[in-house]
Amino acid sequence: MTSAVIANAIVNGCGVIGLVVAMLALHRRDARSPLTGRFLIALGIVALLFLVRSAAWLTGSSLLDDLSVIPAAAIPFGALIVTEGMLRRHAPRAIKLAVIVGAVVLGLGGALGLERFDTPYAIALALFQLAGFAACAFLLATRDRHSLMASENRAVDRMTIGAVVVLPFIVTDFGALMPDMPVKLGALGALLVVTAMLIAGSSGEARWHAVLLTVLRLVSSTLLGLxxxxxxxxxxxAQVMRFCAIAVSGVLAIGLMTDTLRSFLESRAPGVLSSVAISPATTRDQLIAELLRHPLFESARRYREDELAAYDPLLLRNRLASHRVLRRADAPWGHLPIDPAAERLASLMAAVSATHLVVLSSDPVDILALAVPVTSADPATETAIALVQRILIMTA
Known part of the structure; x- marks a missing residue:
């Protein structure tokens, strides 16, 4: 077994893992959507191709190699049904017939071993796949933009770009067309597309974070491969290219797994905002009592004005009126270090080992002092604390 065969099998194996994870992620996001079903069919076809093909290479089975052509010929069909779902329109009848007939003819031909006519068959299959992707890209690019919502148009634009970007990767899978290619990159292209697809489904800020994280993964994995x-x-x-392809494919597959698992675990964890949303509390005091049972607020303690006599509550009122949440790291909170109120607030936080003071009321003084571990002090936690403060203020 040559290094090229091993590299191809590993890259395709990573492609299978990444596509299956992407299918699970899409199904979890919206299992009932008709478009989700179309995506699952298309991704399933591609994953089946990579699975059968890698098994054929590792085992040397000519039967599996023949059968791998069936899902390969069905890829344009998967792309077309996704295109129809995104456009919410049927494709022209001629394109549908061409995709179905081509898939049946080339698929059966592969199952019967006709791909042993190496170059002619490879050229026919390659042209069929490329023509299918080109047709889908054309339908997406020439759509009636007014018939779709703005968010749908953005999704279609991204999918059009993805269809164009993946074409060079597909070509490398055909040894008859590119016999000197050290490693087949079709699975790597698929990993890039599904990664971009899942990123596109995120919110604006989270999307940019995911893009930066993906770029970091690509650069670091390439350097690791080198x-x-x-x-x-x-x-x-050739060997350098194989190592880089393996490293990038592996890191992308691992990234998809970790991102999906983290999202799943976070959705099952009792987030502070979800706890507030489902709380049966009808008053602010009841809501605060509920919050104190949440892990983020379990160290919190409420201080009313009569408990802060040693810190001059009258002096604190003016300062707390202009703040919602005070972080110990931000002291003296825009005031002079010798400001009496700032000094007292810093002293209070030091005395109770608090990292945050959540202002419930400035007159009379009513605050929550809590300690957030440094391992939990991320932007999401800070945002959650600020939102909880706003909710508590509005329920006063």
Whole structure:
């Protein structure tokens, strides 16, 4: 078994893992959507291709190699049904017939072993796949934009770009067309597309965070592949490319798994905002009591004005009136370090080991002092604390 075969099998195996994870993520987001069903069919076809093909390479089975052509020929069909779902329109009848007939003819031909007519069959299959993607991209690009919502148009634009970007990766899978290619990159292209697809489904700020994280993964995995390649003796350009393809594919697949698992676990964890949303409390005091049972607020203690006599509540009123949440790290909160009220607030936080003071009322003084561990002090936690403060103020 050559290094090229091993590299191809690993990259395709990573593609299978990534596509299956993407299917699970899409199903969890909206299992009842008709478009989700279309995406699952399309991704399932591609995943089946990568699975059968990698198994054929690892086992040397000519039967599996023949059967792998069936899902390969069905890929344009999967792309077309996704295109129809996104446009909410049927594709022209001629395109539908061409995709179905081509899938049946080329698929049956592969199952019967006709791909042994290496170059002609590979060219026919490659042209069929490329024509299918080109047709889908054309339908997406020439759509009636007024018939779709703005969010749908943005999604279609991204999908059009994805269809164009994936074409060069698909071509590398055809050895008859690119016999000198060290490793087949079709699975890597699929991983990039599903990663971009899941990122596009995020909110604006989260989307940019995910893009930056993906870029970091791509750069770091490429550097890792380069470093690993030079460990092997007699390294050449082909070997470097194989190592890089393996590293990038593996990191993308692992990234999809970790992101999906983290999202799943976070959705099951009792978030502070979800706790507020489902709380049966009818008064602010009841809501505060509910919050104090949440892990984020379990260390919190409420201080009313009569408990703060040592800190001059009258002096604190003016300062607390202009603040909602005070962070110890931000002291003296825009005031002079020798400001009497700022000094007293800093002293209070030090005395009770608090990292945050949540202002419930400035007149009379009513605050929550809580300690947020440094491992939990991320922007999401800060936002949750600020939102809880606003909710508590409005329920006064």
């Amino acid at each position: 470093a690993a390649a030079f460990v092997a003796p007699d390294v050449d350009a």
